[in-house]
Amino acid sequence: MQEERRLAVLRAIVQDYVSTHEPVGSKALVERHNLGVSPATIRNDMSALEEEGYITQPHTSAGRVPTDMGYRLFVDRLSEVKPLSSPERRAIQQFLDEAVDLDDIMARTVRLLTQITQQVALVQYPSLTRSTIKHIELVPMSTTRIILVVITDTARIEQRTIECALPVSEALVADLRSRLGVALAGKTFAEVPGALEGLDNAFDADDRPVVRTVIAFLAGTLTERSEEKVVLAGTANLARYGDSFPMAIQPVLEALEEQVVLLRLLGEATTQPGVTVRIGHENPIEGLASTSVVTASYARGEHNVASLGVVGPTHMDYPGTMASVHAVARYVSRIIDEQ
Amino acid sequence: MQEERRLAVLRAIVQDYVSTHEPVGSKALVERHNLGVSPATIRNDMSALEEEGYITQPHTSAGRVPTDMGYRLFVDRLSEVKPLSSPERRAIQQFLDEAVDLDDIMARTVRLLTQITQQVALVQYPSLTRSTIKHIELVPMSTTRIILVVITDTARIEQRTIECALPVSEALVADLRSRLGVALAGKTFAEVPGALEGLDNAFDADDRPVVRTVIAFLAGTLTERSEEKVVLAGTANLARYGDSFPMAIQPVLEALEEQVVLLRLLGEATTQPGVTVRIGHENPIEGLASTSVVTASYARGEHNVASLGVVGPTHMDYPGTMASVHAVARYVSRIIDEQ
DNA sequence: GCTGGCACTCACATAACGTGAGTGCCAAGT
DNA sequence: ACTTGGCACTCACGTTATGTGAGTGCCAGC
Secondary structure, three states, rough: OHHHHHHHHHHHHHHHHOOOOOOOOOOHHHHHHHHHOOOOHHHHHHHHHHHHOOEEOOOOOOEEEOOHHHHHHHHHHHOOOOOHHHHHHHHHHHHHHOOOHHHHHHHHHHHHHHHHHHHHHEEEEEHHHHHEEEEEEEEEEEOEEEEEEEOOOOOEEEEEEEEOOOOOOOHHHHHHHHOOOOOOOOOHHHHHHHHHHHHHHOOHHHHHHHHHHHHHHHHHHHHHHHOOOOEOHHHHHHHHOOOOOOOOOHHHHHHHHHHHHHHHHHHHHOOOOEEEEEEHHHHOOOOHOOOOEEEEEEEEEEEEEEEEEEEOOOOOOOOHHHHHHHHHHHHHHHHHHHO | HHHHHHHHHHHHHHHHHHHHHOOOOOHHHHHHHHOOHHHHHHHHHHOOOOOOOOOOOOOOOOOOEEEEHHHHHHHHOOOOOOOHHHHHHHHHOOOOOOOOHHHHHHHHHHHHHHHOOOOEEEEOOOOOOHHHEEEEEEEEOOOOOOEEEEEOOOOOEEEEEEEEOOOHHHHHHHHHHHHHHHOOOOEEEEHHHHHHOOOHHHOOOHHHHHHHHHHHHHHHHHHHOOOOEEEEOOOHHHHHOOOOOOOOOHHHHHHOOOOHHOOOOOHHHHHHOOOOEHHHHHOOHHHHEEEEEEEEEEEEEOOOEEEEEEEEEEEOHHHHHHHHHHHHHHHHHHHHHHH
């Protein structure tokens, strides 16, 4: 019972701190939330919460501020889902439905996310390795140059020019195209090397170098260089928190410029269901130790294909952000399904 | 003669201010540069320069700081070209030469530019309207879906899926492809509408709707949606100028997130030869009033195809930045030429 | 286990005060 | 006609002193 109130106090502290961005004291707490007890009682509870590591005071004689641990508890047990309003939902859907192709979907999604969360948004393109091949095309550009175009079920279209050492006949290109089409349609990229095993044997010895080059591109280069693609928006929101914050924006901006970092942030979420929240130091990236990352995966059919999310200060509105990220991920899934 | 010294004083002020980032006083000036006159004389000169609007004092009893006008004069008449060291040149060339395709060239260029200037870098993809069409491909995906692929002399590869109302035969696709190839090879995008005039008459009445759809894409949608593409890097450098600056980064970040803004910045430079410098309020974009933008165009053959540049504080090292931007633009031109 | 009372702490705002870098002006020197 | 040294003046900035108040911790009593 006291335990219960203690949690209520923690919840109140988080809520107040998130909305005011100022350390919250015992008196202010009882005034704003009707807890039915006196400030002194709250002080005792706060003492206990501090001892347990959920809150801390920036300096003596200041109010309390939630710790990363405090936010974690809040997110896990104390926050209620805050559903989006239906106008909001309609706006999201309408805005995304206008997209004409994958690039457009991604661009719109990332803008939408920053706008409704007022934070930095990240959206990852459908991972190639989690997509299946829908169509393969080989286009001869010149006698020694071929363009390889791959289209996935997730609407990604990737192309790469292949430089061949020797001239390549149109007939060979046509032959190779149809064989690749048969061998790879419906396969995932992970299955590509297996599916192409021994394919070169079907060709004349003269042609094999070319065939092998193309196969190498498909099995290697293509996925390596394009596998992961992330778009980002809303960095200006980082600067919104005046000087009033323990969050230096430089390391955050630096981290956000590294593709690798973004992929680490989003990558893990893809394997997990629901919304993932990483709070402050839980974060694997040093520069983002003072931020929280909220991510969710989106899917094509039953399979998650990539993730999206937002990066914001640890004192963010978790229920609201989680709801937004979740909702947007759902709508993106739906749209990807339609492709 | 006094006039000459006055300019020398302005030059010295700009140089000192750029390196120290602090208002520069008469005494410090004579100490650091051997001007051969006393501080009092310098004070008179400064007075005159201030009256003319080239410098200003942040507050009474502080040193002077160059105005936008002062920087302008400095850039136009007082700065000497600062050539890059040859190791630098070699590094640039080597780094860019490793690029495997256009995306790679652009990505490498923008990273290179931030790294050597320590500022925010912008690189525009070759403008479609300034490129000529090298190859057009139509790939049937299904009976009602065609992918249109366009490759330019500037190595851009753009593709768009076209949804047709009615099923399309393979034969029609093949026919259309070859006719488009003949009609458009070597043409600029601006010439496309003219070159396709009446092309639909060559087809059966039944096929014309499809043909017209494809033509519409080529003449309109394709250029509209992809004409301009800009990559950006180094925003973290904005945060480097501690709190010590009159440059709020939020408006700058906001401006940099708008594609339209970036294109306005880079667009005008494309029509001009050499390096373009826009200082502070000369800048057409409000949010960038406290920054300077240094741009240069790069070319394929004789024709400028796009621009690149950097955005930094008005108190930047103009000679150095201009040299870097110029050099990088030259190397990019060379590489684009090779494609 | 809750509450009111009370002494204590300490960030923050405000004011007072030197200090010094820098200026403008002027009269004298070249 | 410039240049220069001298001199008084200004004013941002750092330092110190001083209140003020929000907030805490603790304790005795309910």
